Amino acid sequence: MSGVRVLVGTHKGAFVMTSDAKRKQWDISGPHFTGWDIYHVKGSPVDPNRIYAAQNTGWFGQVIQRSDDGGKTWNPVGNKFAYEGVTGTHLWYDGTPRPWEFKRVWHLEPSLTDPDLVYAGVEDAALFRSTDGGQNWEEMPALRQHPTGPNWAPGAGGMCLHTILLDKNHPDRMFIAISSAGVFKTEDAGKSWRPANKGLHSEGIPDPNAEVGHCVHRIAMHPSRPDTLFMQKHWDVMRSDDAGESWREVSDNLPSDFGFPIDVHPHEPETIYVVPIKSDSEHVPPDGKLRVYRSRTGGNEWEALTNGLPQSNCFVNVLRDAMAIDTLESPGIYFGTTGGQVYGSADAGDSWAPIVRDLPAVYSVEVQTLR
Amino acid sequence: MIRVVLPAHLRNLARVDGEVKLEVRGPMTQQSVLDALEAGYPMLRGTIRDQVTHKRRAFIRFYGSEQDLSNEAPDTPLPEAVATGKEPFLVVGAIAGG
Numbered sequence: 001m002s003g004v005r006v007l008v009g010t011h012k013g014a015f016v017m018t019s020d021a022k023r024k025q026w027d028i029s030g031p032h033f034t035g036w037d038i039y040h041v042k043g044s045p046v047d048p049n050r051i052y053a054a055q056n057t058g059w060f061g062q063v064i065q066r067s068d069d070g071g072k073t074w075n076p077v078g079n080k081f082a083y084e085g086v087t088g089t090h091l092w093y094d095g096t097p098r099p100w101e102f103k104r105v106w107h108l109e110p111s112l113t114d115p116d117l118v119y120a121g122v123e124d125a126a127l128f129r130s131t132d133g134g135q136n137w138e139e140m141p142a143l144r145q146h147p148t149g150p151n152w153a154p155g156a157g158g159m160c161l162h163t164i165l166l167d168k169n170h171p172d173r174m175f176i177a178i179s180s181a182g183v184f185k186t187e188d189a190g191k192s193w194r195p196a197n198k199g200l201h202s203e204g205i206p207d208p209n210a211e212v213g214h215c216v217h218r219i220a221m222h223p224s225r226p227d228t229l230f231m232q233k234h235w236d237v238m239r240s241d242d243a244g245e246s247w248r249e250v251s252d253n254l255p256s257d258f259g260f261p262i263d264v265h266p267h268e269p270e271t272i273y274v275v276p277i278k279s280d281s282e283h284v285p286p287d288g289k290l291r292v293y294r295s296r297t298g299g300n301e302w303e304a305l306t307n308g309l310p311q312s313n314c315f316v317n318v319l320r321d322a323m324a325i326d327t328l329e330s331p332g333i334y335f336g337t338t339g340g341q342v343y344g345s346a347d348a349g350d351s352w353a354p355i356v357r358d359l360p361a362v363y364s365v366e367v368q369t370l371r
Numbered sequence: 372m373i374r375v376v377l378p379a380h381l382r383n384l385a386r387v388d389g390e391v392k393l394e395v396r397g398p399m400t401q402q403s404v405l406d407a408l409e410a411g412y413p414m415l416r417g418t419i420r421d422q423v424t425h426k427r428r429a430f431i432r433f434y435g436s437e438q439d440l441s442n443e444a445p446d447t448p449l450p451e452a453v454a455t456g457k458e459p460f461l462v463v464g465a466i467a468g469g
C-alpha cells in the first residue's frame with residue numbers, strides 16, 4: 001500500500017509524519033532531538049528507510065543523525081567537517097576578508113543511486129560528501145577554492161550552501177547554490193566548478209550583472225528535463241533552459257517576486273510553485289494572505305492557490321527548504337511556516353489543510369513517497 | 372576514576388543517565404579527561420571542543436572543585452578533588468540564547 005512520509009526540521013527538533021495515499025489522517029512522531037535546531041532531514045531515494053538529519057545548536061555544534069528504519073530510531077554518525085587544505089578568506093558583511101569557518105550543515109542531499117553516499121551543503125559555504133553513510137565527511141574543495149571564492153559574501157542568514165541538485169541522467173553534473181554567491185555547476189563530479197549566473201540581475205550589489213554575488217534562494221529541476229532549472233532568487237523568479245548557462249525572469253504577475261522555496265510538479269515539468277513574500281525587509285506574506293502560486297506554463301502566468309490557507313492576519317514566512325512534493329498520481333504538496341504550521345495538499349495545490357499547527361518554527365520539509 | 376557531569380543535551384546524545392565515570396590514564400588534566408570522554412563516547416566529539424583545534428566551544432564551560440577551569444590550559448593538572456574522583460568535573464552549557 002502506498003503512502004507518504006513527511007520529514008520536518010524545526011527550531012526545536014525533528015518530526016516525522018506519515019499517512020496513507022489519501023493523505024487525510026496523519027501519524028506524527030517527535031520531537032526527535034528536542035531542543036536542537038534541525039536544519040534539514042532527508043531520505044535516500046533508493047532506500048527510504050535511510051534518513052539523514054542535520055542537528056545543531058550554538059552550544060554543542062553540529063551533529064549528523066542517521067536512521068535506518070524510516071525515522072523510528074536514530075544514531076549519531078560522523079560530524080567532523082574540516083575544510084581541505086588552505087582555508088582562505090571570503091568577504092564579511094563590511095567588505096573585509098574573513099577566514100572560512102565551519103558553522104553548520106544547512107542541507108543534506110542523499111545520492112540518487114547509493115544510500116551510503118550523501119552530500120552536505122554547509123555554512124561557511126562548502127560542499128562535503130560522505131561515502132559511508134555519514135560516518136566520515138570529506139570536502140569537495142574545488143568549489144570553495146574557485147577563484148571567485150575570496151569575493152563571496154554572506155546573506156543575512158549566513159554564507160550557506162543550501163541547494164544541491166543531482167541529475168540521474170548526468171551523474172557527473174551537479175548544481176549547487178550559495179547565498180549570496182549564486183549558482184555553481186560542475187560537469188566532472190565536483191573536480192571543477194563554474195558560476196552559472198548569466199542573466200541574473202540583482203540591485204544593491206556593485207555590479208548588478210556580476211558573475212557571482214547573487215542571493216539565490218533556491219533552485220529546482222524536474223528529473224525528466226535536467227536542462228530546465230527554476231530559481232527563486234532574493235527578488236525575481238527565474239528559469240534556465242540551457243542547464244544554467246543563461247537565465248530569464250518569469251515572475252510576471254506574482255504579487256511579489258521575493259520568496260524562498262520553489263518546486264516542480266512531479267508529473268508536469270512546466271508546473272511550478274512558489275510562495276511570494278512581501279519583501280526582503282519584511283519577510284511576511286503580502287496583505288496577510290498565505291498564498292502558494294502555481295504556474296502551469298513554466299512561469300509568467302501565475303494563479304493563487306488559497307483554498308484552505310489563511311487569507312487574513314497571516315504573517316509567517318516559508319523558508320527555502322520548507323516545501324516538498326510527493327510523486328503520487330495526484331501529487332501532494334507540503335510546506336512549513338515559521339509559525340509552526342505544516343500545510344498539505346493532496347490535489348496538487350487546489351486545496352490545503354493543516355497537518356499540524358503548533359510546531360516550533362519550521363526550517364525544512366521533505367517528503368518520501370512510499371510504495 | 373574521574374566523574375564527569377554532562378549537560379542534559381549531551382547526556383541524551385551519549386545516551387547516559389547521571390554521571391559518566393571514566394578511567395583516565397596519565398596525568399589528570401582537562402585534555403586527558405576529554406580525550407577519555409570522547410574515546411568512550413565518540414558521538415560527543417566536536418560537541419564540547421573543536422575536533423581539529425581542540426579549542427573549547429564558546430558556550431561550554433568547565434568547573435570543578437568550586438573553580439572555573441574553563442580558561443585553564445588543557446594540560447593543567449585538575450584540582451586534587453576532581454582528579455581523585457571525590458568531586459565531579461562539570462561540563463556546563465552557558466546560560467544564553469532561547
